[in-house]
Amino acid sequence: MFKQSITVNELPEDVQAELLQLRNMHPSMPLNSHLSWLRGKGYEVSRASLARFFDIKGVALNSEWECRRQLIDAAERRREMCLEMANRVYVGNDPKELIAIAEDFLSWIEETEISHKVPPEASL
Incomplete structure (x- = not known):
């Protein structure tokens, strides 16, 4: 059972740090893969929230x-x-x-x- 949908900013800080580390290690990884990774940890996050999070953190997103x-x-x-x-x-x-x-x-x-x-x- 997934938790209620939340924004990335509502994730625990250690999960946010892991997410940024994952993005840095795999810069060509699609957003959907990041979302799947978060779901695997029990967090339901929207694609838009994830994109905003990366944008705020200055992480470039490729199509x-x-x-x-x-x-x-x-x-x-x-x-x-x-x-x-x-x-x-x-x-x-x-x-x-x-x-x-x-x-x-x-x-x-x-x-x-x-x-x-x-x-x-x-x-x-």
Whole structure:
């Protein structure tokens, strides 16, 4: 059972601090994920209240479309870097083998990033 809907300013100070820390650690995290995180802690807060809170605290908000674009751009840069690394170590002529090596690099990077992902209770 959720508590009655409140404004973010009515949240306990430690929850507000955690919320700001979560935002700082994951700046591209959509507002809906923050709302889900708060719901997981038993607080029902409106999207508008959350946006006002971040605005008052001077936290820049990106549109969800811009966040997705940034994630896609980052993924593309990561793929390009892996292909460049593969090209440096591969001595053959087969493009398929080169791509396979790049994909292995990418898999390794993604496996090592697990500790930096958004906590499960914060994701949608």
